[in-house]
Amino acid sequence: MKFTLSWLKEHLDTQASLGEITEALTDLGLEVEGVTDPAAKLGTFTLARVLHAEQHPDADRLRVCRVLTDEGEKQIVCGAPNARAGITVVLAKPGDYVPGIDVTLGVGKIRGVESHGMMASERELELSDEHNGIIELPSGEVGEKFVDWLAANRPEAVDPVIEIKITPNRPDALGVHGVARDLAARGLGRLKQVEDVTVPGSFASPIGVTIAPEVAGKAPFFSGRLIRGVRNGPSPDWLQKRLTAIGLRPINALVDITNLFTFDLNRPLHVFDADKVKGNLIVRPSTEGEELLALDGKAYAFAPGTMIIADEAGPESIAGIMGGEHSGCSDGTVNVFLESAYWDPIAIATAGRALKISSDARYRFERGVDPAFTLPGLELATQMILELCGGEASEVVTAGAVPDTSRSYLLEPARVSSLVGMDIPEAEQRATLTALGFRLEGDRAFVPSWRPDVQGSADLVEEVARVASLTKLQGQPLPRPQAGVPQSVLTPLQRREQAARRMAASLGYNECVTYSFIDQKAAVLFGGGSDAVRIENPISSEMTHMRPDLLPGLLAAAARNQARGFADLALFECGPVFSGGEPGEQDLHLSGILVGANAARDPYASRRKVDIYDAKADAEAILQTIGAPAKAQINRKLDGWWHPGRAGNIALGPNALATFGEIHPRVLRHFGIKGAAVGFTVRIAAVPLPKVRTPSRPALVLSDLQAVERDFAFVVDSGVEALTLVNAAVGADKALIERVTVFDQFTGLEGGKKSIAITARLQPREKTLTDAEIEAVSARIVEKVSKATGGVLRS
Numbered sequence: 001m002k003f004t005l006s007w008l009k010e011h012l013d014t015q016a017s018l019g020e021i022t023e024a025l026t027d028l029g030l031e032v033e034g035v036t037d038p039a040a041k042l043g044t045f046t047l048a049r050v051l052h053a054e055q056h057p058d059a060d061r062l063r064v065c066r067v068l069t070d071e072g073e074k075q076i077v078c079g080a081p082n083a084r085a086g087i088t089v090v091l092a093k094p095g096d097y098v099p100g101i102d103v104t105l106g107v108g109k110i111r112g113v114e115s116h117g118m119m120a121s122e123r124e125l126e127l128s129d130e131h132n133g134i135i136e137l138p139s140g141e142v143g144e145k146f147v148d149w150l151a152a153n154r155p156e157a158v159d160p161v162i163e164i165k166i167t168p169n170r171p172d173a174l175g176v177h178g179v180a181r182d183l184a185a186r187g188l189g190r191l192k193q194v195e196d197v198t199v200p201g202s203f204a205s206p207i208g209v210t211i212a213p214e215v216a217g218k219a220p221f222f223s224g225r226l227i228r229g230v231r232n233g234p235s236p237d238w239l240q241k242r243l244t245a246i247g248l249r250p251i252n253a254l255v256d257i258t259n260l261f262t263f264d265l266n267r268p269l270h271v272f273d274a275d276k277v278k279g280n281l282i283v284r285p286s287t288e289g290e291e292l293l294a295l296d297g298k299a300y301a302f303a304p305g306t307m308i309i310a311d312e313a314g315p316e317s318i319a320g321i322m323g324g325e326h327s328g329c330s331d332g333t334v335n336v337f338l339e340s341a342y343w344d345p346i347a348i349a350t351a352g353r354a355l356k357i358s359s360d361a362r363y364r365f366e367r368g369v370d371p372a373f374t375l376p377g378l379e380l381a382t383q384m385i386l387e388l389c390g391g392e393a394s395e396v397v398t399a400g401a402v403p404d405t406s407r408s409y410l411l412e413p414a415r416v417s418s419l420v421g422m423d424i425p426e427a428e429q430r431a432t433l434t435a436l437g438f439r440l441e442g443d444r445a446f447v448p449s450w451r452p453d454v455q456g457s458a459d460l461v462e463e464v465a466r467v468a469s470l471t472k473l474q475g476q477p478l479p480r481p482q483a484g485v486p487q488s489v490l491t492p493l494q495r496r497e498q499a500a501r502r503m504a505a506s507l508g509y510n511e512c513v514t515y516s517f518i519d520q521k522a523a524v525l526f527g528g529g530s531d532a533v534r535i536e537n538p539i540s541s542e543m544t545h546m547r548p549d550l551l552p553g554l555l556a557a558a559a560r561n562q563a564r565g566f567a568d569l570a571l572f573e574c575g576p577v578f579s580g581g582e583p584g585e586q587d588l589h590l591s592g593i594l595v596g597a598n599a600a601r602d603p604y605a606s607r608r609k610v611d612i613y614d615a616k617a618d619a620e621a622i623l624q625t626i627g628a629p630a631k632a633q634i635n636r637k638l639d640g641w642w643h644p645g646r647a648g649n650i651a652l653g654p655n656a657l658a659t660f661g662e663i664h665p666r667v668l669r670h671f672g673i674k675g676a677a678v679g680f681t682v683r684i685a686a687v688p689l690p691k692v693r694t695p696s697r698p699a700l701v702l703s704d705l706q707a708v709e710r711d712f713a714f715v716v717d718s719g720v721e722a723l724t725l726v727n728a729a730v731g732a733d734k735a736l737i738e739r740v741t742v743f744d745q746f747t748g749l750e751g752g753k754k755s756i757a758i759t760a761r762l763q764p765r766e767k768t769l770t771d772a773e774i775e776a777v778s779a780r781i782v783e784k785v786s787k788a789t790g791g792v793l794r795s
Contacts, residue, residue, distance in 0.1 A: 375402070
């Protein structure tokens with residue numbers, strides 16, 4: 001959003017400086033992105049007078065001039081054809097920077113003649129494109145600053161241009177009047193009210209307007225009137241300069257007036273050449289095969305159902321977005337139909353995105369213009385057209401009704417202190433809201449029609465604090481509890497999440513924060529991509545679905561790093577994943593991936609490729625940190641994105657607490673990962689909470705008695721899993737057997753057999769074990785394993 005300082009002062013009676021205004025705008029939430037101040041780059045130039053000019057001895061097109069300056073007479077060589085005695089010029093001295101040619105002047109010689117500066121043209125000072133000669137001023141004194149002369153004689157040339165950044169919730173600030181209202185509420189001046197105008201119609205409009213029932217919800221109100229006998233052509237100089245200053249190209253008076261209202265009062269309008277309109281205008285959905293050549297010179301084919309303005313011959317305008325070339329106004333336009341309408345923001349945003357059209361009208365309508373200003377804007381624009389172009393206006397024709405946006409909220413002055421932490425007197429709060437256009441009745445604040453963003457009492461507090469300036473907010477320490485230890489504010493799940501993040505970081509992983517949206521192809525690879533998690537209004541085609549897993553984001557990050565030469569990676573992320581779009585259909589996961597060598601985590605260790613046991617160890621370490629039971633087991637009920645033979649689940653019965661292993665090669669190819677990658681996913685919420693919630697760790701139980709270890713080697717069928725054998729061995733005596741571990745596996749025996757060797761650790765609690773007791777436990781281990789697996793001791 002751009003505007004000039006003088007334009008702002010047409011709505012704001014103020015004596016504030018440019019710096020005060022820009023500082024206040026940013027503080028009010030209308031961030032100033034840039035200020036173009038012509039006076040700043042012209043401040044060094046002064047006026048001078050040419051006393052004498054003669055031909056250069058060695059150049060036909062150069063003249064040697066004696067110039068009277070504030071430092072006395074100077075010799076300047078000039079190539080301008082109008083350099084002559086008696087004219088007042090703009091002088092650039094040695095040391096001055098000339099913006100139009102990007103040069104800092106010095107004393108130099110031109111064809112052997114010394115020159116002390118230059119006399120500037122308008123293009124060299126970036127005042128215009130004129131460069132056929134130097135500037136000749138009709139008045140001015142020698143030594144007078146050029147910017148002072150411009151301010152008195154051509155003020156538009158030194159009028160600063162301010163550009164502000166408008167957040168989507170502030171459509172009221174998309175007009176200069178709305179910006180002035182905020183500054184007036186801050187106390188930087190008095191807001192000048194918009195004139196209340198009614199232009200009486202002298203005849204009935206021959207063009208009627210209707211809204212088709214199919215689009216009644218998208219087009220609540222449509223109005224317009226015919227103005228006949230206009231004289232179109234170039235707009236006045238003041239209007240052209242105003243539009244040019246903010247980067248718009250003047251076209252003709254009628255179009256320039258509509259552009260002025262768009263930026264001045266945030267009221268987009270459109271003008272049709274009435275002689276090219278066949279019959280009445282109707283707002284309706286488009287049909288199959290309809291298209292329109294728009295004012296930007298491009299032809300747009302409409303999908304069925306696109307909201308358009310049409311006459312009896314077909315489409316004439318894309319409603320609320322852009323008009324058509326056929327009925328556009330030219331210098332020969334004599335009769336014009338002026339349209340002022342209110343469109344549903346969502347409908348305009350949807351149509352604009354589908355057609356890929358960006359226009360000033362769409363930008364405003366999709367954010368929400370003031371519906372109550374639809375008819376007043378039409379009247380004001382009619383008045384200006386009659387003043388600048390002449391003509392005669394018809395009666396206003398309308399269809400639909402202006403939406404009722406009236407609403408009020410409870411004004412609670414004490415909430416400013418509780419919500420924001422600022423003590424603002426009630427009288428000041430009321431004055432602020434009144435200055436912003438709110439109507440106060442008792443303890444109710446009625447929201448103005450141009451503020452669609454105010455949707456509750458908390459928004460009233462925000463407005464008061466914003467105008468008062470949040471820079472005045474001072475930090476206050478929280479009150480200390482009188483006695484005892486304060487209650488924890490974190491839930492058990494939040495504490496687990498913190499602990500899991502810390503452990504992952506301590507293991508050498510770098511934390512990533514990726515988008516919760518991914519593309520559908522990636523989502524399908526990880527069991528998602530259904531319509532239940534599809535984004536209705538996605539940011540881009542690569543962010544269409546909620547993520548079903550954290551691994552897609554980590555793999556995409558790894559691919560980007562590999563493309564930049566980082567081959568060894570250890571990345572993790574903790575965040576929500578989504579199985580549906582309803583509340584409760586999400587889970588909290590922590591996932592990590594390892595790519596390349598272990599140098600990513602420990603650059604001082606001997607270099608080796610990472611494998612599934614790295615991922616398994618890290619997953620187990622995180623599970624232990626968040627309190628997972630030690631009796632969890634491994635199974636292979638895997639999802640399709642894990643390598644089927646090189647991955648596993650850490651589970652309690654059917655409840656999988658974590659998954660680790662290699663990522664499926666098909667998935668790696670999709671993301672462009674070079675080489676293998678291993679990873680893990682810890683389901684933080686799946687780990688059961690302890691039944692007894694004590695603030696301390698459980699008691700440490702140690703035994704003074706010597707533990708005994710016995711090794712066993714069993715020959716079993718090749719299809720028997722080691723876990724089955726281990727569980728059977730533990731079941732031989734759960735009280736005495738502390739743990740069972742696998743230390744060897746040998747395959748390739750005759751008959752499709754394999755050998756699995758285990759170590760059983762026996763830990764007595766009450767007395768030292770005798771040989772007979774050890775042998776009895778060993779026999780039970782052999783019996784249990786044989787029964788569970790059909791295996792026999794290897795001879």
